[in-house]
Amino acid sequence: xxxxxxxxxxxxxxxxxxxxxxxxxxxxxxxxxxxxxxxxxxxxxxxxxxxxxxxxxxxxxxxxxxxxxxxxxxxxxxxxxxxxxxxxxxxxxxxxxxxxxxxxxxxxxxxxxxxxxxxxxxxxxxxxxxxxxxxxxxxxxxxxxxxxxxxxxxxxxxxxxxxxxxxxxxxxxxxxxxxxx
Numbered sequence: 175x176x177x178x179x180x181x182x183x184x185x186x187x188x189x190x191x192x193x194x195x196x197x198x199x200x201x202x203x204x205x206x207x208x209x210x211x212x213x214x215x216x217x218x219x220x221x222x223x224x225x226x227x228x229x230x231x232x233x234x235x236x237x238x239x240x241x242x243x244x245x246x247x248x249x250x251x252x253x254x255x256x257x258x259x260x261x262x263x264x265x266x267x268x269x270x271x272x273x274x275x276x277x278x279x280x281x282x283x284x285x286x287x288x289x290x291x292x293x294x295x296x297x298x299x300x301x302x303x304x305x306x307x308x309x310x311x312x313x314x315x316x317x318x319x320x321x322x323x324x325x326x327x328x329x330x331x332x333x334x335x336x337x338x339x340x341x342x343x344x345x346x347x348x349x350x351x352x353x354x355x
Contacts, residue, residue: 183276183336190344193351194283197343200328202277203240206258209267210249217265224259235307235320244307244320252318252330276336280343281326284350289327291346293319297327313342 184199210217218229227237230245237243241255258268280288289297295310296302297319307320315338318330331339
């Protein structure tokens with residue numbers, strides 16, 4: 175009988191380091207779509223009481239470390255890192271998306287330059303500060319990008335696009351590194 179083994183979306187493709195940029199896979203734990211169905215302020219209060227994070231404003235993320243709430247579209251956010259408290263269901267629709275996403279962290283002094291080759295949005299620190307998030311394209315893939323630190327970005331793509339993401343970002347990392355040497 176075949177023995178099945180759980181695999182992460184990136185498998186053994188990561189970590190990768192080229193020049194001043196590093197790409198590593200993130201284990202986000204539980205990822206839940208939270209869609210406002212009533213009063214957004216009531217949902218935000220329930221999130222704050224249960225998980226210590228507020229429902230984010232457009233293009234923002236709240237929380238840090240283990241639990242985050244990331245804006246994901248109009249009246250929609252991703253609760254990352256915690257199983258949703260039952261009280262949230264009174265204010266929003268909850269859907270478990272834990273196995274549907276690939277999450278990576280791009281970090282290092284060249285991370286902005288790497289993303290500039292792939293993303294049609296200005297992600298430089300002067301415009302895109304810590305806690306800012308955007309739904310955009312990375313190459314040809316739909317993605318969510320959140321600045322989690324001075325030189326750190328969390329990138330989310332559909333799980334089925336994991337190998338493409340790793341390839342595209344690695345190529346951009348090599349290109350930026352070759353310019354630096």
